[in-house]
Amino acid sequence: MGRMGRKNKREKKDGAALSWGTKNKNEGYDVVVKENSAFEMYYKAQKIVPDDQWESFMYHLKEPLPASFRISGHRNQGKAILKIMEGEYFKALTEEQAKPECLTWYPENLAWQLSLTRKDIRKSEANVKLHNFLVSETEAGNISRQETVSMIPPLVLDVQPHHKVLDMCAAPGSKTSQLVEMLHCDEGKAPEGLVIANDSNNKRCYLLTHQLKRLPSPNLIITNHDASLMPNFHIPTPGGGKDVLKFDRILCDVPCSGDGTLRKNLDVWMKWNSANGSSLHGLQYRIARRGAEMLSVGGKMVYSTCSLNPMENEAVIHRLLVEAKGSLELEEVSGKLPGLKYVPGLSHWVVMSRVLTAYATPEEVPEAMKHILRGSLFPPKPEDADKFHLERCLRILPHQQNTGGFFVSALKKVAPLPWEAQERKPIVAATNSTAVVSTEVESTKDNAPRSPARKRQKIRGFKEDPYLFFGEDEELWPPIKEFYGLSDTMDPKLLLTRCKEGKKKNIYYTSPMVRDLTRTNEDRLTIINTGIKMFARSENKGTDCGYRIAQEGALAMMEFMKKRRVVITRDDMTMLLLNDDMNTPPEIHSFSSGAAKQLHEIDTGSTLMECYEDGLHIVVVAWKGKTSVRAYVAKCDRIHYLRLCGADLSKFEVNKFAEKERSAQNDLEEKDENQGQEDVSIDEGHKVPVDMDNVEKEIPVDIDNAENQAPVNMDVVVKEDAVAE
Structure with a gap:
């Protein structure tokens, strides 16, 4: 079937698809029609919004999303940046509607929301200074231009410096950067823990690497794996063996339909239908279940989505709690977010087909649809609902504090899962080009519940350069140590290069735990990046050391550097x-x-x-x-x-408005000059000018100011915190 045929079939199948508006040949598309009757019918039936707030809910969904950002809290300059921002840049916002709002539930007044949208900031000459400030400080890693609701899950997770943290679906990295900041909250001491940031998309892993380079940490590893099939991480034991690493904190911010992002992803208005959520339920559950398996007893896992749909939220949590048989409990987290407005999670919801036919029980679902509307989508029976405490989940609605929509919940692991074995034996098969990883699960009792067999995962993507840690006799180390006066407390075995032969271009530094994990798992896992660049090769003559300090590693160097x-x-x-x-x-x-x-x-x-x-x-x-x-x-x-x-x-x-004005003035002067040169003499004292209105002239286009109006591809599941512009 050709492209046009697929398009027509899709439009006929999805009655909720809407027009982008009439197309003007010269001006592009008109404003998107922000209506979807199926969306309204579905969510009215779910009762996620009180009846008397429905109009406000819909009104805010159709309004542009305000810009928001936070100041990186782990740097000693954070408070200074806050003072400069309040005193210099916010004062320039004189209009009442542009007044910044401090997010009171975010610690130390480090998160802010403006009544301005990103487009307002970018398009208005009055906001040039603020725009330049936000862009430069974001690039330097001191500000994160992050959607308000995206800041919530890391706060709920409550990371401490000694925690082992896993972010299962990390790209593009705004939440991960919060986790790294929290790990480094004690600036006077290096953290003992680490953050592992994983994403299933290889290209997004490199974007994640770029984003997190703004916050250099030797306690970070970036991996590339399907989160639902995440391999175990092995750690060396004192006796020379290996053990399976369990995590203290896990962030499970899963791929979702993204209907909480309607205010910025306008394509959702056209493509939304009730089947979006139910089709993702299985994947979301598998990721959450794998996260629960990798969590240590006593640890906490936060499950979140940028969707409002209970099929992607409460239904996933309910299914996990049922199968966990008491080993997982929902935690009350609202106390960690003072001042945040939200509605409690649902204990009852309505399962609907794509054409909005409602079913009260799994038995009512037609046989032909049972593979789509599975039993796990349905709410608990009324007599069982109270024991799951689904009301402890939080749903943030757009009209409550002028944000996007979001769902967040926190699960504590109070005992091993019923299907967890006391011993796991890794099976590794490797070739020169690929590696296959699986895990054999052994139960201590013949009648113990068993986890469904996990599929073998083929590790794909680009083949990474090796991680070559310094040995005891590394020849590069003595001259570097002597030149910079590095103390004996700096362990050279924490340094690594990525080059097996020839001159070593860069030398990276990691924490002890990161070193152990990297060395133990490099052949089994796809590790995209780890370590901060501490030294870079220098070809400058007249110096006794062939390596200069990299700015990325300057703060880490200070602990050891005496000269x-x-x-x-x-x-x-x-x-x-x-x-x-x-x-x-x-x-x-x-x-x-x-x-x-x-x-x-x-x-x-x-x-x-x-x-x-x-x-x-x-x-x-x-x-x-x-x-x-x-x-x-x-x-x-x-x-x-x-x-x-x-x-x-x-x-x-950079003032692009002034530059544009200067460019236009230069064009005008050039036009006048050309016109004077092209005047034709008729007779003495009489001149006839050339008709310049018929002469085409190029006008410079401000590329930085151009809007990218290409619709978002909602055929691909989305995550809330899109990459900052």
Whole structure:
């Protein structure tokens, strides 16, 4: 069947499909018609919204989603950024409707929501400074432009520095970055735990890697596996054997139909139908069940979706609780989110077919539809409902605090699952190109409940470079240790490279637990990335060390580095960072006397420049030459540190509106000049101008300002926290 045939069939089959509006040849599509009668009928029947709030609920669904963001809480500059933001950027928002709102349920006033949409911020010249601020600080990793409801699951999970944390469906990474921040909440001490961020999509794993590089952590591993078939992680035991790692915290933010994202994913209005949720129920359950298996007794798992549908939410939780037979319990979590408005989870819901036929019991479902409307979709019997405490789940509705829709629940594991064995023996078969992983489950009792046999998982995707950790006799280590005065407490066995032969370009640093997990599981699992870049190879001459410090690893280096650290003033730091011309770096004599004295005492090479003033601690990697010093930092970090120093940032600011106006003015002047040159003389004193109205002229297009109006492909299941623009 051709494309047109498939399209026509789909439109006939789905009575809820709507038009994108009339198409104008020159202007594109009109505004999407934000209506879907099937959606309204379905959710009125589910009673997720009180009757007297229905109109407000629908009104907010049709309104654009406000912009929201949070300040990264684990960095020592977080409070300073908050102060700058409130004092400088929020004051520029003079209109009442643009007044920022602090999200009171988020700790330390670090999360904010604006009445402006992202488009408002991007399109208005009045908001240029705010837009530049958000973009540069997001790129530097100090702000996360994240939807409000997306911030909730990590708070409910309550991660501590010693926890072993698994994010099963992590991409694009906004929630994962929160988990990493929480792991590093004690800035004076390196955490003992770790975060493993997994996603089933190989390309999204690389996006995840890019996003999380903004928050460099040696306690992070990124993997690429189907979450419903997630292999066990093995850890070495003191006796030389291996054990299965169980996690203290697991985030299970599963793929979903995404009807809670109607305010930003307009395509959902067209493609929504009642079968979307029931078709995903099985996958969501399998992921949640696998998460429960990987959870330690006493641990907590948060299950969340950006869907309002009980088939994807309460039905999944109910099914899991039934099969767990008391080993899992729903926790009350509303107390962790003071001020958050929500409605409790449902204990009863209505199962409907695609054409909105309701069925009260599984027995009522026609035989031909039983493979679609399975028994696990149905609510508990009224007499059993109370024992599951489904009201402890939270559903956030868009009209309650002007957000997207969301569902979140927390499960505590109080005992081993009925089908869990006391011993698991890994079976690994490997070839040069692929690896196949499965797990054999042995029960201690012949009559013990058994888990359904798990399918063997074929590990796909790009073949990753190896993770080669330093050994005791690594020849690269002694000159690096000597040059930077690294203490004996820094274990070189925590350093790794990704190059088997030839010169090692970069050297990465990991935590002890990450090292052990990587070495033990590298041949079994698809590990996409781990470690922070601590050293980069330098070809500069005149230095005794062939590796310079990478800005990404600067803070981690400070714990061990005794040499080549220069303390400078705020004015010194400002001068160093404002000078971004690599050909004319600041001369040493232009620094303050104390800084200049320190610089003269060290040889040529990489160094750390540190500023301690007014409670701020700024660390910048620089290259000290014979007579000058230049900063080795990315532009976004340069702007961030200058902002903390209170410097004038006008040279870095981009005003696309002013640039567009200047471009138009230049075009006009060029047009006038051309017109003057093309005037034709008729006779002395009389000239006839050329008709320039018929001369076509190119007008520059502001690409950054162009809107991408391509509809979202809702044939692919979505997750709520889409990638920040």
